[in-house]
Amino acid sequence: MPAERKGVWYWLLASAVVVVWMLPVVASVLTSLKSLDELNRGEYWTFPEALLFSNYAEAWDAGFSDYFWNSFVITIPSVFLVLFFSSLNGYVLSRLHFRGREALVLIFVAGMLLPFQILLIPVFYLSSQVLGTYDTHFGLILFHTAFQVGFGSFFMRNFILTLPGGLIEAARLDGCGEWRIYSRIVLPLMKPALAALATLLFTWIWNDYLWALIMIQSDSLKPVTFGLQNLRGQWVSSYQLQSAGALIAAIPPVIMFVFLQKHFIRGLTMGSTK
Amino acid sequence: MLSQQGPFSHQRRVAWLFLAPSLFLYTLYVLFPILFTFYLSFTDWDGLGSEVLPLCVVDPELSCFENYRELMDDEQFWVSVKNTVYWLLFYPLAAVVGLAFALLFHVKGVLTPFYKSLLFSPMVLSLVVVGTIWSWFLQPHFGLAEFLLKQVGLLDPEGQVGIMASFDYATFGVILAACWPHAAYCMVLYLAGLSNLQQNVIEAARIDGVSRWQMIWHIVLPMLRPATLIVALVTFIGSMRAFDIIMVMTAGGPAGSTHVLGTYMYEQTFQSFRYGYGAAISIVLFLLSLGLIVSYLAATGEKNRAR
Numbered sequence: 325m326p327a328e329r330k331g332v333w334y335w336l337l338a339s340a341v342v343v344v345w346m347l348p349v350v351a352s353v354l355t356s357l358k359s360l361d362e363l364n365r366g367e368y369w370t371f372p373e374a375l376l377f378s379n380y381a382e383a384w385d386a387g388f389s390d391y392f393w394n395s396f397v398i399t400i401p402s403v404f405l406v407l408f409f410s411s412l413n414g415y416v417l418s419r420l421h422f423r424g425r426e427a428l429v430l431i432f433v434a435g436m437l438l439p440f441q442i443l444l445i446p447v448f449y450l451s452s453q454v455l456g457t458y459d460t461h462f463g464l465i466l467f468h469t470a471f472q473v474g475f476g477s478f479f480m481r482n483f484i485l486t487l488p489g490g491l492i493e494a495a496r497l498d499g500c501g502e503w504r505i506y507s508r509i510v511l512p513l514m515k516p517a518l519a520a521l522a523t524l525l526f527t528w529i530w531n532d533y534l535w536a537l538i539m540i541q542s543d544s545l546k547p548v549t550f551g552l553q554n555l556r557g558q559w560v561s562s563y564q565l566q567s568a569g570a571l572i573a574a575i576p577p578v579i580m581f582v583f584l585q586k587h588f589i590r591g592l593t594m595g596s597t598k
Numbered sequence: 599m600l601s602q603q604g605p606f607s608h609q610r611r612v613a614w615l616f617l618a619p620s621l622f623l624y625t626l627y628v629l630f631p632i633l634f635t636f637y638l639s640f641t642d643w644d645g646l647g648s649e650v651l652p653l654c655v656v657d658p659e660l661s662c663f664e665n666y667r668e669l670m671d672d673e674q675f676w677v678s679v680k681n682t683v684y685w686l687l688f689y690p691l692a693a694v695v696g697l698a699f700a701l702l703f704h705v706k707g708v709l710t711p712f713y714k715s716l717l718f719s720p721m722v723l724s725l726v727v728v729g730t731i732w733s734w735f736l737q738p739h740f741g742l743a744e745f746l747l748k749q750v751g752l753l754d755p756e757g758q759v760g761i762m763a764s765f766d767y768a769t770f771g772v773i774l775a776a777c778w779p780h781a782a783y784c785m786v787l788y789l790a791g792l793s794n795l796q797q798n799v800i801e802a803a804r805i806d807g808v809s810r811w812q813m814i815w816h817i818v819l820p821m822l823r824p825a826t827l828i829v830a831l832v833t834f835i836g837s838m839r840a841f842d843i844i845m846v847m848t849a850g851g852p853a854g855s856t857h858v859l860g861t862y863m864y865e866q867t868f869q870s871f872r873y874g875y876g877a878a879i880s881i882v883l884f885l886l887s888l889g890l891i892v893s894y895l896a897a898t899g900e901k902n903r904a905r
Contacts, residue, residue: 330705338702342713348731348778349719351742355734409620416617422610428617435628437891439838441860442884445638445867445877446631448645470627473620502612531724533842538868549726553846556730563734570730577722585715588722592783593790 356380356567363563379568383555386565388572390544391551395530395576397461398547402468403525406476409469410521411514414480415506419492429481435474440534443471448538459541467539468529476521479594483517484510520591523584527577548573632884638877639665645873653874665878674854675879678862681769682886685837685858688770692777693829696784697822701814703785704792718786720779729846732775736762765855768848772856776843780836784829791825792818827898834894838887859883 330338355363356379357372417429447467448458457463487510495505533549540546546554552573559565581588640652640662654662661667669675703714720728735742738758747753761771795818803817819826841860844850850857850865857865859879867876 330707334705335707335709338709338713341699341702342716346716346719347742348735351735352731409623412616413620416613420609420613420616421606422613425613428621431629432624435624437835437887438632439835439860439880439883439887441839441841441863442635442880443628443631444864444880445873446634447627448868449634449638450626450631452645453647466623467627470620470623473624474628477620502609502616506616527722531722531726533724533726533845537845549724549842552730553726556846566730567734570727574723574727577724578719581719581722582715585718589718589786592786 352567352570355563356571358564360562360564363561376564379564380572383565383568383572386555386558386569387543387551388548388555388569391546391548392572394461394545394551395547395549398464398468398536399526399529402465402472402529403522405465405469406472406525407518407522409473410476410480411511411518412506413473413477414482414484414514415510417477417481418484419489419510420502429478432474432478435471436478440471444534444538447535451539458539459545461545464535464539467535468532471535472525472528476525479521479591480514480517483514483594487513516587516590517594519584519587520594523580523588524591526580527588530577635877635880635884638874639881641874641877643873643877644871645867665875668875669878669882674857674862677854678857678859678879679882681856682838682858682860682883684769685773685840686834686890688773689777689780689837689840690830690833691773692780693784693826693833695777695781696786696829697788699781699785700788700792701818704789714789718782721782721786723779725776725779725842726846728775728779729772729843732771732778733762733847736771736775738763762848763852765852768852769856772844772847775847776836776840780833783832787829787832788822788825791822795821831894834890835887838883838890859886 354370354372357375357377358379359373359376362370362373413432417425417432450457451463451467452458455463457466491509492505495509500508530547531549532547533553536547536550540550543551543554552569555569556566559569637652638650640654641650642653642656642665643650652662653660653664699717703710703717723731738744738760743761744753744758748755748757761767799817799821800813803813808817839860840858841864844856844858844861845864848856850861854862860883863876863879863883866872866879
């Protein structure tokens with residue numbers, strides 16, 4: 325359908341839709357800037373009497389500084405590991421010929437479809453009884469890498485299939501090794517796909533709650549999602565702190581989205597085709 | 599050995615060498631766990647100790663399927679099944695909203711990119727954040743939902759939005775909250791579909807004087823079929839995976855009325871320490887998903903061939 329130009333009524337309707345859609349966010353921003361007194365008086369949806377940014381400071385000091393750091397320590401290495409393995413696998417699964425290739429692609433796709441609850445108990449068992457990685461960031465990073473590499477490899481494979489093969493064939497005829505072809509020729513061509521995949525992975529891993537819940541026990545190691553849920557238990561009726569905490573937890577993915585939206589959206593649509 | 603080396607034998611060796619590290623991790627953390635969960639569902643492992651034996655080996659009186667037999671008599675299990683079905687039926691509401699938004703915002707305009715960004719934004723929030731925000735939104739006494747309903751007169755001033763405290767409706771409150779980010783995701787997929795449509799068909803219809811609704815219903819929607827198939831798949835998978843937002847908003851409560859299979863499994867395993875029983879519940883969830891995915895693939899494959 326071609327994009328059309330619209331009149332005033334359209335813009336009024338569209339603006340109303342956007343405002344209603346954003347109400348939950350607006351409401352929590354307002355709440356995060358109020359005093360507990362105001363909230364106790366039931367003034368939840370009015371503009372704050374004074375903008376209390378101190379709520380953010382209080383939430384930050386209540387543990388968010390550590391949680392925040394932990395989230396980065398978990399997310400960044402996981403994203404890089406997945407990017408590396410996925411690009412390598414994507415190259416292998418699209419440009420190298422060997423028996424079992426299509427079966428492997430299917431196995432990776434199957435992992436994307438299953439309800440991940442089926443992995444919970446064995447992953448807990450492995451990390452607590454076998455590998456000794458329970459309650460470590462390392463264990464969580466390994467798991468995120470393993471779990472996301474299925475989607476990542478499929479994603480990169482689909483992208484590399486769209487690249488012209490002539491360059492790779494020519495390099496191969498010139499006696500270039502496969503590792504050099506991957507690192508010198510294919511990897512630079514993969515940049516747009518890597519950027520798209522990186523934004524998706526960052527969001528998913530940063531936002532993870534379930535796997536941290538299963539594999540992390542110490543408060544000092546918890547990522548920001550787990551920490552937020554924890555602090556909500558302590559701040560039962562301090563909604564101003566809860567909302568400040570929720571907004572702090574949302575900052576990195578939102579910043580990422582603001583600056584890299586194009587890559588993020590392309591990743592979502594690329595990941596869903598084929 | 600030399601005689602066995604075809605033109606691709608070098609590529610084969612390199613391929614497996616490159617794949618080895620991640621394939622090892624994938625096998626360890628994804629493939630092996632699927633099989634191991636099957637095995638655990640025949641045991642009563644309590645989460646301690648590395649030795650796990652099937653029930654019928656430990657106690658010859660018991661059947662190895664004891665956990666599954668117990669499920670049949672477990673009322674909470676059936677409540678979870680019912681709620682899982684509710685998720686399957688009502689989570690697709692997000693797809694409808696996503697489609698409507700895509701049609702509404704597929705326009706040229708100065709504000710359009712900004713509006714789209716705002717509409718997409720819930721998608722990047724953690725479900726813990728979404729759940730936290732929506733919990734207050736739907737709170738009785740001071741939630742925005744209640745405030746708005748009173749303003750427009752749909753609720754009398756003394757009335758309450760007690761949806762999250764209701765055994766019958768709390769699940770729908772959670773589904774509604776989950777639809778918020780998911781609708782944004784569906785909108786992205788539908789917008790991509792819209793920008794790939796064949797312009798000449800649309801132009802021809804427009805010249806023929808087709809009305810707006812006829813255009814959407816008879817021309818655009820059928821042409822969006824590929825996008826719809828993807829949306830259907832991600833929506834269905836999302837509803838089977840529902841977990842974080844339920845844990846954050848209700849933790850399965852009140853009185854277990856919002857548990858789905860995926861959260862009841864967690865509760866039995868990590869809070870009641872019945873790992874074997876929890877494994878059996880996740881196997882039921884797995885088989886249910888598998889059945890639905892296979893029928894989805896069969897149905898779409900069938901139609902694709904017919905076309």
